[in-house]
Amino acid sequence: xxxxxxxxxxxxxxxxxxxxxxxxxxxxxxxxxxxxxxxxxxxxxxxxxxxxxxxxxxxxxxxxxxxxxxxxxxxxxxxxxxxxxxxxxxxxxxxxxxxxxxxxxxxxxxxxxxxxxxxxxxxxxxxxxxxxxxxxxxxxxxxxxxxxxxxxxxxxxxxxxxxxxxxxxxxxxxxxxxxxxxxxxxxxxxxxxxxxxxxxxxxxxxxxxxxxxxxxxxxxxxxxxxxxxxxxxxxxxxxxxxxx
Numbered sequence: 001x002x003x004x005x006x007x008x009x010x011x012x013x014x015x016x017x018x019x020x021x022x023x024x025x026x027x028x029x030x031x032x033x034x035x036x037x038x039x040x041x042x043x044x045x046x047x048x049x050x051x052x053x054x055x056x057x058x059x060x061x062x063x064x065x066x067x068x069x070x071x072x073x074x075x076x077x078x079x080x081x082x083x084x085x086x087x088x089x090x091x092x093x094x095x096x097x098x099x100x101x102x103x104x105x106x107x108x109x110x111x112x113x114x115x116x117x118x119x120x121x122x123x124x125x126x127x128x129x130x131x132x133x134x135x136x137x138x139x140x141x142x143x144x145x146x147x148x149x150x151x152x153x154x155x156x157x158x159x160x161x162x163x164x165x166x167x168x169x170x171x172x173x174x175x176x177x178x179x180x181x182x183x184x185x186x187x188x189x190x191x192x193x194x195x196x197x198x199x200x201x202x203x204x205x206x207x208x209x210x211x212x213x214x215x216x217x218x219x220x221x222x223x224x225x226x227x228x229x230x231x232x233x234x235x236x237x238x239x240x241x242x243x244x
Contacts, residue, residue: 037061037062037067037124037126038058038059038060038061038067038069038093038122038124038142039058039059039060040056040057040058040122040144040146041056041057041058041059042056042146042230042231043146043231044146044147044148044149044227044229045103045120045146045149046148046149046151046229047084047103047105047148047149047150047151048151048153049105049112049150049151049152050153052104053102053104053105054102054103055100055101055102055103056100056101056103056120057098057099057100057101058093058098058099058100058101058122059097059098060093060094060095060096060097060098061096062095062096062126063095063096064095065126065127065128066092066093066094066095066127067092067093067124067125067126067127068090068091068093068124068125068126068127069090069091069092069093069099069122069123069124069125070089070090070122070123070124070125071086071089071090071101071120071121071122072086072089072120072121073086073103073118073119073120073121073148074118074119074121075118075119076117076118078119078121082118082119082148083105083106083107083108083110083118084103084104084105084118084148085103085104085106086101086102086103086104086120087101087102088101101122103120105150110150110152111152112152112154113152113154113155113182114152114155114183114205114206115149115150115151115152115155115182115183115184115205116149116150117147117148117149117150117184117204118147118148118149118150119145119146119147120145120146120147120148121143121144121145121146122143122144122146123141123142123143123144124141124142124143124144125141126140147186149183149184151183155182156181156182157181157182157183158183159183159184159185159226159228159229160226160228160234161181162181162182162183162184162185162205163185163224163226163234164237165180165181166178166179166185166203166224166237166239167180167239167242168192168222168241168242169241169242169243169244170216170217170241170242170244171244172244173212173213173214173215173216174210174211174212174213175192175197175210175211175212175213175217176208176210176211177200177203177208177209177210177211178208179203179205179206179207179208179209180206181205181206182205182206183205184202184203184204184205185203185226186201186202186226186227187200187201187202187224187225187226187227188224188225188226188227188233188234189223189224189225189233190222190223190224190225191222191223191224192219192220192221192222192241193217193218193219193220193221194217194218194219195213195217195218195219197211197213199211200224217241219241220240220241220243221238221239221240221241222238222239222240222241223236223237223238224236224237
């Protein structure tokens with residue numbers, strides 16, 4: 001499941017004289033993520049439309065070395081910038097210090113009858129100690145992506161209610177998930193009978209997601225949890241699978 005934000009892949013930088021080689025790591029353990037130096041204050045950002053801005057706190061947990069921090073938003077394609085301004089977009093964060101990112105909506109038109117999803121990117125680059133600067137050295141550049149939900153004022157219900165009211169239907173060997181609500185639902189877990197649906201990620205407001213299944217599930221009881229605004233899993237919900 002990808003409902004809980006995890007540390008993104010780091011880039012390995014191998015420096016030798018004037019030649020720089022970049023490699024993208026295939027995986028990163030949670031322990032590595034926690035040792036990355038910069039601690040991010042939450043796993044998702046909720047931007048209430050009525051708010052002038054939203055703040056996200058970053059803390060440098062290092063004892064001696066500063067980090068360079070760069071932040072921006074995108075529309076989900078990792079290319080198109082989102083309609084938000086982040087202040088400061090680039091700064092140095094000294095050891096044992098904290099800095100708040102201030103996120104401000106530009107005023108660009110957004111849907112008012114449902115949530116919109118964007119992503120906040122935080123790239124962190126560690127400084128090199130003076131005694132290490134002349135040595136061949138592998139350096140990690142960390143990039144973390146957080147889901148950022150734009151939440152209009154006049155929405156009906158709540159994220160929790162939207163999660164509880166999801167509907168599930170089996171059409172052949174395809175599981176259909178229907179979200180009639182105004183909010184995104186991000187899955188922490190989903191199973192039909194004893195079959196875990198590992199491909200389930202999230203479902204947008206007022207939409208249907210279809211997930212192919214290798215075989216018909218054993219059982220008609222659907223059990224699921226969603227990720228809350230605080231980044232933890234909700235209480236389990238259950239429903240009966242409708243079969244066409």
